[in-house]
Amino acid sequence: MKKPKIETVCSTCCWCDKRIGENxxxxxxxxxxxxxxxxxxxxGDIMQVTMxxxxxxxxxxxxxxxxxxxxxxxxxxxxxxxDECGIELKEALNQDEKLGDIxxxxxxx
Ligand SMILES: [Zn+2]
Numbered sequence: 001m002k003k004p005k006i007e008t009v010c011s012t013c014c015w016c017d018k019r020i021g022e023n024x025x026x027x028x029x030x031x032x033x034x035x036x037x038x039x040x041x042x043x044g045d046i047m048q049v050t051m052x053x054x055x056x057x058x059x060x061x062x063x064x065x066x067x068x069x070x071x072x073x074x075x076x077x078x079x080x081x082x083d084e085c086g087i088e089l090k091e092a093l094n095q096d097e098k099l100g101d102i103x104x105x106x107x108x109x
Contacts, residue, residue, distance in 0.1 A: 004059060009046045013081035014058040015089045020081050027086055030074025031060075031093060032104040039075060040065075049076065051092050052100035058089075076103070 004012075011020050020026050033039055039047070042062035049060045061077040063069040069077055080086045096103045 003046070006046050006061065009059045009061060010079055012059075012079065013085050014060065014078045015080060015085040018081045020079070024081070027080040027082070029078040029080060029086055029089060029093075030069060030072065031076040031078070032073055033075040033102055034104045037102055049102055051096055053095035054092055056092070 011026070012018070013020060039062050044062070044064045046059050046061055048057050050057045058078060061079065063074065063077060078089060080089060093103055
């Protein structure tokens with residue numbers, strides 16, 4: 001998969017790939033990485049998260065160490081277009097928490 005621009009990832013729903021309009025609210029789901037996983041080379045950039053339980057690869061934003069997101073304990077950010085997509089992603093992440101390599105836990109804001 002070709003790597004998209006970070007601006008594109010910030011304005012595209014990671015779950016359904018829908019473009020989020022400029023006047024539309026962008027929802028964000030923050031996840032914590034598993035202890036011992038080093039994402040520092042992705043900071044301020046995007047990375048692919050392959051879900052362990054479903055055949056889906058998502059683009060996630062990795063905030064920098066100085067960012068507010070990181071201060072709130074969010075290591076991985078997912079952009080979402082709607083609550084519906086958020087619920088579906090949360091369900092997938094719940095499964096991934098148990099089986100996946102990267103995601104540790106998550107919360108919707
Ligand atoms: Zn969506």
